[in-house]
Amino acid sequence: MTVFVDGIAALLDPTVAACFVVGLLVGTLVGLFPGVTGSMAVALASGFTLTLEPVQGLAVLLTIYVGANYGDRIPSILVNTPGTPAAIATTFDGYPMARQGRAGLALVSSAMVTTGGILLSMVLFVTAARPVAQLALEFGPAEMFALVVFGLAVMVSVSGDSVLKGLIAGVAGLVLATVGRDPITGDARFVFGVNDLNSGLPFIAVIIGLFGVAELFDQLLTHRPHTVKPLSSLGRWWPTRSEYRQMARPFGVGGVVGMVVGVVPAAGGDIAGLIGWDRAKRLSREPERFGKGSLEGLTAADTASSATLGGSLTTTMALGIPGDAVMAVMIGSMIIWGIQPGPSLFTRNPELMVSIAGIMVMAALVSLAISLVRTRGIVRLLDLPNHYLWSGILLCCIVGTYATTNNTYTVWVMLASGVVGVVMKRCGFPPGPVVLGLLLGPLAESNLRRALLIDGPSSLVSQPIAAGLLVLALLALVGPLVGRARAARRRAGVR
Amino acid sequence: MTAPDDSGAPAAPGARPSKPMEVAVAAVALAGFAVVFLLARGIELRVETGGIDPRWWPQVLGATGAALSAVLLGRAVVGAPARREGVQEATRDGRVRTVLVVALAALYVVAWPLAGFVVATPVFLAAGAYLFGGRGWAALLAFPVGLTALLYLLFHSVLEVPL
Numbered sequence: 001m002t003v004f005v006d007g008i009a010a011l012l013d014p015t016v017a018a019c020f021v022v023g024l025l026v027g028t029l030v031g032l033f034p035g036v037t038g039s040m041a042v043a044l045a046s047g048f049t050l051t052l053e054p055v056q057g058l059a060v061l062l063t064i065y066v067g068a069n070y071g072d073r074i075p076s077i078l079v080n081t082p083g084t085p086a087a088i089a090t091t092f093d094g095y096p097m098a099r100q101g102r103a104g105l106a107l108v109s110s111a112m113v114t115t116g117g118i119l120l121s122m123v124l125f126v127t128a129a130r131p132v133a134q135l136a137l138e139f140g141p142a143e144m145f146a147l148v149v150f151g152l153a154v155m156v157s158v159s160g161d162s163v164l165k166g167l168i169a170g171v172a173g174l175v176l177a178t179v180g181r182d183p184i185t186g187d188a189r190f191v192f193g194v195n196d197l198n199s200g201l202p203f204i205a206v207i208i209g210l211f212g213v214a215e216l217f218d219q220l221l222t223h224r225p226h227t228v229k230p231l232s233s234l235g236r237w238w239p240t241r242s243e244y245r246q247m248a249r250p251f252g253v254g255g256v257v258g259m260v261v262g263v264v265p266a267a268g269g270d271i272a273g274l275i276g277w278d279r280a281k282r283l284s285r286e287p288e289r290f291g292k293g294s295l296e297g298l299t300a301a302d303t304a305s306s307a308t309l310g311g312s313l314t315t316t317m318a319l320g321i322p323g324d325a326v327m328a329v330m331i332g333s334m335i336i337w338g339i340q341p342g343p344s345l346f347t348r349n350p351e352l353m354v355s356i357a358g359i360m361v362m363a364a365l366v367s368l369a370i371s372l373v374r375t376r377g378i379v380r381l382l383d384l385p386n387h388y389l390w391s392g393i394l395l396c397c398i399v400g401t402y403a404t405t406n407n408t409y410t411v412w413v414m415l416a417s418g419v420v421g422v423v424m425k426r427c428g429f430p431p432g433p434v435v436l437g438l439l440l441g442p443l444a445e446s447n448l449r450r451a452l453l454i455d456g457p458s459s460l461v462s463q464p465i466a467a468g469l470l471v472l473a474l475l476a477l478v479g480p481l482v483g484r485a486r487a488a489r490r491r492a493g494v495r
Numbered sequence: 496m497t498a499p500d501d502s503g504a505p506a507a508p509g510a511r512p513s514k515p516m517e518v519a520v521a522a523v524a525l526a527g528f529a530v531v532f533l534l535a536r537g538i539e540l541r542v543e544t545g546g547i548d549p550r551w552w553p554q555v556l557g558a559t560g561a562a563l564s565a566v567l568l569g570r571a572v573v574g575a576p577a578r579r580e581g582v583q584e585a586t587r588d589g590r591v592r593t594v595l596v597v598a599l600a601a602l603y604v605v606a607w608p609l610a611g612f613v614v615a616t617p618v619f620l621a622a623g624a625y626l627f628g629g630r631g632w633a634a635l636l637a638f639p640v641g642l643t644a645l646l647y648l649l650f651h652s653v654l655e656v657p658l
Binding site: 048051161221223399403411412426427429445448452 | 516589646
C-alpha cells in the first residue's frame with residue numbers, strides 16, 4: 001500500500017504536472033506531423049530530460065509516447081498519410097471514411113478505441129510485469145545472455161525485409177558497444193587515445209542520430225510537394241448505438257492482438273495494427289467492407305496498435321529488453337538517470353512502476369478529452385510549412401544532444417550517426433538492431449563471459465531457460481525465412 | 496494479408512533496386528568487420544590471461560560480422576538485387592539539400608563555441624529555413640530569433656545547461 005501511495009504521491013508534484021502537459025502537447029504534435037515518429041520524438045526529447053528527476057523525465061517521455069498514438073491518427077484519416085508507422089493500418093479505412101464525409105466519426109471513434117486499447121494494455125502491465133520480473137530475477141549469466149540474444153533476434157526479425165541485413169546491423173551495434181573500457185577487466189578497447197571514448201560511445205547521441213537525424217535527412221532526400229489537403233468537411237462526430245455495437249468485436253480482437261504483439265520484444269504498433277486489421281477482417285461478417293471505409297476495420301487497427309503500449313512497457317521494465325523502438329530509446333534515458341530497467345527494478349524502485357502506470361493512464365484519459373474537443377483546430381496545423389519543422393527538428397537534435405554532456409564531441413557523434421543512419425536506411429539496414437546491440441552489448445558480453453568462465457559452453461544448453469530462449473531466438477530468425485519461402489512457392493504455384 | 500489499394504493516396508515513387516549498391520554495401524561491411532577483427536587482435540591488455548579475455552568478444556563479433564557480410568556479398572553478386580520496399584526514390588534537389596544541410600550543421604557546431612549560441616543559432620536557423628524554401632520576414636527573422644530565445648530560456652535558464 002505504501003508503494004502505491006508513494007508512486008501516486010510522486011505524480012502530485014506540480015513540476016511533474018508541467019512535464020506531463022509538455023509531453024502531451026509534444027506527443028500530439030509529433031503524431032500529427034507525418035514523418036516525425038514517436039521514437040524520433042522521444043529520442044529528441046531525451047536530450048531535454050536528462051537533467052530532470054526520473055519521474056519528471058518519465059512524465060515527459062511517456063506522455064509523448066501516448067500522445068503520439070492519438071495525434072498520428074489525424075493525418076492518417078484526413079490526408080491518407082500515417083503520422084507515425086503505428087497508424088499505417090488506420091489509413092486503410094480511416095481515409096475512405098473521411099472521403100465518404102465521415103471524418104469526424106472516424107476521428108472520434110479512433111480516439112475512443114485508442115484510449116480503450118491503452119487502458120486494456122495497462123491492466124496487462126499492472127498484473128503481469130511483477131511476476132515476469134520475479135521470474136527473471138532467478139536468471140543467471142547464461143539466461144541473461146540468452147535473453148539478450150532472444151531480444152536481438154526478435155528485433156532483427158521484425159525490423160526489416162532482410163534478416164541477414166538485420167543480423168549485420170545487430171552485430172554492428174554489439175561492436176559499437178565494445179568501444180571503451182572492458183566491462184570485467186577495465187582494459188581500454190578501440191579508444192585510439194581519444195579520452196572521450198574511454199566511457200564508450202554516447203548512446204543517446206547515437207540514438208538521436210539514427211532515429212531522429214537520419215529520418216530527417218531521408219525526408220530531405222525524398223521530399224516532393226504534394227497537393228492533397230486535409231478535408232474541410234468532417235461530418236458528424238459521435239457514433240450511434242448500433243455503431244458502438246459494431247465496434248465491440250473488432251475492439252476485442254484488436255486488444256488481444258495488440259497485447260500479444262506488445263509483449264514480444266521490439267514489435268510495436270505498426271505490426272500490431274496490420275495484424276489486428278487483418279484478423280478482424282477474417283472474423284467479420286462484412287469482410288468485403290474492409291478497406292472501403294469500415295468502422296470495424298478502423299476500430300481493429302487502432303485498438304491493436306494502441307494496445308501494444310502496456311505489453312511493451314511490461315517487457316521493457318520487467319526484462320530490460322525494449323518492447324519497441326520507443327522503449328529502446330527510453331532505456332537509454334533511464335540508464336542515464338541511474339535506473340537500470342530489468343527484474344531488479346521492481347525490488348529497488350517499486351514505487352516507480354506505480355508512477356509509470358499512473359502517468360500512462362492519465363495521459364490516455366487526458367488525450368481522449370483533448371481529442372474530443374480540439375480536433376477541428378489542430379487539423380489546421382497540418383498545413384505548417386516544412387521549413388519551420390525541419391529547421392526546428394535539426395536544431396533541437398543538436399542542442400538536445402549537446403545538453404547530455406555539454407561537449408560538442410557528442411554532437412559530432414550524433415551528426416555522424418545521422419549520416420550513417422540515412423545510408424543504412426536507404427541500403428535496407430534497420431537502425432533498431434544497432435541501437436539494441438549498443439544498449440545491450442555490455443550485458444551480453446559480461447554475462448556470456450561469466451557463463452563460459454564459470455560453467456563452460458555447456459551452460460548455454462544445459463540450463464532449460466537459457467536453452468529455451470536460444471531456441472526461440474533461432475525460431476524468430478528462421479520463421480520469417482520459412483514464411484517467405486512458402487509465400488514464394490504459393491506465388492509460383494498460382495502462376 | 497492484403498492492404499486496400501483504392502484509397503487515392505499520392506503515391507511517391509519507390510527506390511529502384513540496385514545491384515552495384517548492394518555489392519558495394521556488402522563489400523564495405525565485410526571490410527569493416529575484417530578491420531574490427533584485426534584491431535581486436537591488437538588490443539593491449541594490462542594482464543595477459545589468454546582464453547576468454549577482453550579481446551575475445553570483439554574478435555567473435557568481427558568474425559561473425561565478416562562471415563555474415565561475406566554471405567551478403569555472395570548473394571549480392573550472384574542473386575537479383577533486393578527490392579527496396581519502404582524506401583522512396585531520392586530527388587536531385589533532395590541530394591543537394593541534404594549535403595548542404597550536413598555542411599550547414601557542421602559549420603554551426605564549429606561556429607557555436609566561437610561566436611556563442613545566441614549569435615550562431617539564429618543565423619543557422621535562418622540559413623536552414625532559406626535552404627528548405629522559407630522566404631519572408633516570418634521565416635527568416637521571426638522564426639530564428641523566436642526559437643533561439645525559446646531554447647536559450649529553456650536550456651540556459653530553466654535546465655541550467657551552459658550554452
